[in-house]
Amino acid sequence: MKMLINVPETVVADALRGLAAAHPDLTVNVENRVIVRRDAPVSGQVGLVSGGGSGHEPLHGGFVGPGMLSAACPGEVFTSPVPDQMLRAAAAVDSGAGVLFIVKNYTGDVLNFDMAAEMAEDEGIQIAKVLVNDDVAVTDSLYTAGRRGTGATLFVEKIAGAAAAEGMPLERVETIARQVNENSRSFGIALSACSTPAKGSPTFDLPPGELELGIGIHGEPGRERRAMMTSGEIAEAAVEAVVEDLQPRNPVLVLVNGMGATPLLELYGFNAEVHRVLAQRGVPVARVLVGNYVTSLDMAGASLTLCQVDEELLRLYDAPVKTPGLRWGV
């Protein structure tokens, strides 16, 4: 698999240099791998820190900025960042109001954020944590005990980020972040595997004429392989999986997310089918995002995330945000 890289060993560092060159609002520590909003710490505001393996961009580094994350810690591709990164990020963004760690549910991430939380508290930084585990496809997976954290991470970071920007205290920001996660469900499908720079070839084998339902964002196995389906059939499977589990009664935020290599033309077509099925099931839609937000390198495919919102969560979702990957209102 050909890649637009120098050598596999420098992929993350090269990307961080490029992020710094593109976004003067961010402070990028390339050596220590921490991305911080330039004006951090913001007086009186809770700091939000997330992180995880690289290869899911714009998640997380592209979501750093006013109204969303205060800092992000990128690991190697598909590999957890280390506690030192998280500690450094927490120290950089803590204004004294405390820091919320937003952790996708993968075993390495969970362990390392736990360790970082202990280290930070030893240094006098108050830490709260929220675990994102929205993927309904499977329980227990290649890197995860329990459900995986995927597309809902965007909604948790956006909505909790708005709560922090309003000056809400740590306990309240944590409660809201947990509320977003509990009201979110995701389901992904893959048409092709992705290739990591280190391996240089597809990470799993998906034969011509087949797709995988319930794929993880690292290509972890899903629920089943099927003969290729139409966009409408895939939307029916994805909406059913998510809605049966979530049982939404309020309006939902919809994220139709590309895994990386699927053209926007196809994602919008898929969005049409998702809306058709949601309407059939009587699920009201509050807001829609279509694009590549929580990706898996060059995987072809898509995921659907629904997040049920009340008036407060919707207001916080609509609040201004200014990051490389998500921006409105400023």
Place this chain on the structure above:
Amino acid sequence: MKMLINVPETVVADALRGLAAAHPDLTVNVENRVIVRRDAPVSGQVGLVSGGGSGHEPLHGGFVGPGMLSAACPGEVFTSPVPDQMLRAAAAVDSGAGVLFIVKNYTGDVLNFDMAAEMAEDEGIQIAKVLVNDDVAVTDSLYTAGRRGTGATLFVEKIAGAAAAEGMPLERVETIARQVNENSRSFGIALSACSTPAKGSPTFDLPPGELELGIGIHGEPGRERRAMMTSGEIAEAAVEAVVEDLQPRNPVLVLVNGMGATPLLELYGFNAEVHRVLAQRGVPVARVLVGNYVTSLDMAGASLTLCQVDEELLRLYDAPVKTPGLRWGV
């Protein structure tokens, strides 16, 4: 090649239905294939209309909204829209201040926009046209006499859109659009071919271990095939091609654009190399955009566009814009 579609025949209509579902600020005429900002025509403002083959999303439909295009006309995949679409768009956005057609230099687009301009003028709509032809790679190509129009289209639409939003008269908006094009140059590279839904397989053959320098946004042949190069070497080739032709003396806007299937992680790494080479050549950078903006379905690769700006063009570039694909300040 597996695709997230229903059938090839409905790909564009399906995407337009999905665009309408996601973006209530747009009026999408699915049957007649015209995307119009909902508040058009805007009193006292010049209307901006562009269009072209589908498959380059977010260009053009994703750039419709306040501060950018008033309307867009999507053709079939990689196929020019027809004059009736352009006429309908012009009629929908003309407030009496006239309409600027922004036309990428492909033979079909040029002929059809010319015909639409005549038809519109017959109906009393004042029309001006600007041709975008920024691609330095080749003169005359598969679909083009002269240079192809590629990444600079984004800058033309953004900056002319801001000029129109300020209430500048048609002649002035046209002059500014032309000035942006004359000060812009692009160069693209492909690591893989793209597959159109109709064909269902790659549109050209690019062997393992080779890349194509100077590729067009439909996979038209470029300058040469080469053995695979590093990101740094590719940046050197792209910057040299663009800078030698443009000879910039003022600061430049930089667009590091993904062709569709190249991960953002790689695009940011490429951006780092582009900045390294620009710094070596003493080219000052005013603003940077990194992402998938002018794509070629699922092609892997990237393009570089530089646009030399004076104070007025930079001010117009920075002005607020609110579209699905580009948004800031609102």
